[in-house]
Amino acid sequence: MALPKSIRIVAGVTLCILFYMLAQIYKAPTELTVPTSTPSQKITGKWDHDPQLDPSGEPPEPLRRVEGNNYDPDNPNSARINASLLALVRNEELEDMLKSMEDLERTWNHKFNYPWTFFNDVDFTEEFKTKTRAATKAEVRYEKVPKEHWDIPSWINMDLFQESVSLLTEEKVQYMDKISYHQMCRWNSGLFSEHPALANTQYYWRVEPKVHFFCDIDYDVFRWMQDHNKTYGFNINIYDSAESVATLWPETQKFLADHPEYVHPNNAREWLEDDKRRPEHNAKAHGYSTCHFWSNFEIGDLSFWRSKKYREYFDHLDRAGGFFYERWGDAPVHSVALGLFEDKSKIHWFRDIGYQHIPFFNCPNNPKCSGCVTGRFTDGADWLNQEDCRPLWFKYVGMD
Structure with a gap:
């Protein structure tokens, strides 16, 4: 029995609307779900794929892999380039350092x-040397931080420092009362790259005690950086x-006023200055979003930290005193410099390297990973999920 004409018309219109909607969906940009445990954090953009659904997450070719004995530890013609794993570590952190070594050796460096290359402001003990040498087949080097690189600079007013400690401790600034923490941040910000032991080293991978690596990485990360002309990972x-x-951005602005030519035309300044997602941070930091690369993991080209523009920038900050009067960390200092002075396309997110430094994770959806929950960002309190700044990086810079 034929359907009434009116019903046929309604059905036809409905099908047209349905086909139109489907066409619009396929034409629309893909929605990227940021790989965190917070499902509401989403950014819309033209992305090739969702990083959580990517079966490998590996960066583009070429990927240099083991072939025969080309990476054997005693091969004088090894495929290794001029690079080293770096750790600033105390003797008393030996067991935690061994855990980090075990993870990175198992997943990559074996x-x-x-x-x-281990650094310490005092001599390493024989126990530290014996146990760390036993944890790897690779060469191990032990270096002491020069006294002039570690001591509090002569221009720091210690009375003002103590007043700052009292004030910022009340504001719950972590580690503000630990002089060694300030010294460490200053050294990692601008002095580690000047150590004589690294004079002939170009690339480094920073590793800290008590971190974890979860994914099998079967390509030479350092050679990938070199092959793809990357400065920082x-x-x-x-x-x-x-x-x-609080005064890092104002001091940076002073420096930029004298050196506008140092700002790269393809910079990531919008990421540094965003005032929409966390406006309270931007206000308290006087124009700085406070987004930064967490530098307990960083893979970098030392040439950037040795460049004229960075040396002058670090010296300006050092003289301003914020490493002691506030608690400027190497992470924001490195990040601000990279975001302003480097081509943002030379900064790479290693999403395929599963990693944890308490309380945060990077845990890819990758069959080569085990021991972490895919997409988890933190195992701490729920509010820590809001600390993820990758959404802004993807928004302003993208994802290579």
Whole structure:
């Protein structure tokens, strides 16, 4: 029995609307779900794929892998380039350092055998040397931080420092009362790259005690950086305590006023200045979003930290005193410099390297990973999910 004409018309119109909607969906940009445990954090953009659904997450070719004995530790003609794993570590952190070494050796370095270089402001104990040498087949080097690189600079007013400690401790700025923490941040910000032991080293991978690596990485990360002309690789990208860097951006602005030519035309300044997602951070930090690469994981080219523009920038900050009067960390200092002075296309998110430094994770959806929950960003309190700054990086810079 034929349907009434009116019903046929309604059905036809409905089908037309349905086909139109489907066409619009396929034409619309893909929605990127940021790989965190917070499902509401989404950014719309033209992305090739969702990083959580990517089966590998590996960066583009070429990927240099083990072939025969090309990465054997005793091969004089090894495929290794001029690079090292770096750790600033105390003797009493030996067991935690061994855990980090065990993870990174198991997931990556037992294949490539890049040297480890350990730094300390005091001499390493024989126990530290014996146990760390036993944890790797690669060469191990032990270096002491020069006294002039570690001591509090002569221009720091210690009375003002103590007043600052009292004030910022009341504002709950973590580690503000620990002089060694300030010294460490200053050294990692601008002095580690000047150590004589690294004079002939170009690339480094920073490793800290008590971190974890979850994914099998079967390509030479350092050679990938070189082949693709990358300056810096990060893993986790978060907000900082605004109180700890309240004058970092104003001091940076002073420096830029004298050196506008140092700002790269393809910079990531919008990421540094965003005032929409966390406006309270931007306000307290006087124009700085406080987004930064969490530098307990960083893979970088030392040439950038040795460049004229960065040396002058670090010296300006050092003289301003914020490493002591506030608690400027190497992470925001490195990040601000990279975001302003480097081509943002030379900064790479290593999403395929599963990593944890308490309380944050980078955990890819990758069959090569085990021991972490895919997409988890933190195992801490729920509010810590809001500390993820990768959404802003994807918004303003993208994802290579």
